[in-house]
Amino acid sequence: xxxxxxxxxxxxxxxxxxxxxxxxxxxxxxxxxxxxxxxxxxxxxxxxxxxxxxxxxxxxxxxxxxxxxxxxxxxxxxxxxxxxxxxxxxxxxxxxxxxxxxxxxxxxxxxxxxxxxxxxxxxxxxxxxxxxxxxxxxxxxxxxxxxxxxxxxxx
Numbered sequence: 001x002x003x004x005x006x007x008x009x010x011x012x013x014x015x016x017x018x019x020x021x022x023x024x025x026x027x028x029x030x031x032x033x034x035x036x037x038x039x040x041x042x043x044x045x046x047x048x049x050x051x052x053x054x055x056x057x058x059x060x061x062x063x064x065x066x067x068x069x070x071x072x073x074x075x076x077x078x079x080x081x082x083x084x085x086x087x088x089x090x091x092x093x094x095x096x097x098x099x100x101x102x103x104x105x106x107x108x109x110x111x112x113x114x115x116x117x118x119x120x121x122x123x124x125x126x127x128x129x130x131x132x133x134x135x136x137x138x139x140x141x142x143x144x145x146x147x148x149x150x151x152x153x154x155x
Contacts, residue, residue, distance in 0.1 A: 003089040010097025014130040021115035067103040094138030101131030
């Protein structure tokens, strides 16, 4: 559980950047930072890539319940890790922090605040936020940990 601080830092940074974007930006008005990178506030009532965004409202409660279950499982998993499993602990903490960040938005606002827009020409990746980035990096580390496994030699 010593990696729980990572989840707290992710949560705080995520919430701070979302509050800033929500208060300082107009909805869907891009602010270009670099070629292929802009800030553009959007509200997502669905899941990743706006999946279920057009549903009638039940998705909010489903996604809240799912996030609570996922966070509970992640916390239980983290409690069972030993000190040598730092890569797995870091991955789980990043996922947990991002999941809680988006959970807070769903509970408080009924939607997730997204504001990072990556694009090329007219193609745009779905708008995302710090929590989404943390979940993605955590998932990549989780896969890396699974691929590398226990690197101790049995010889």
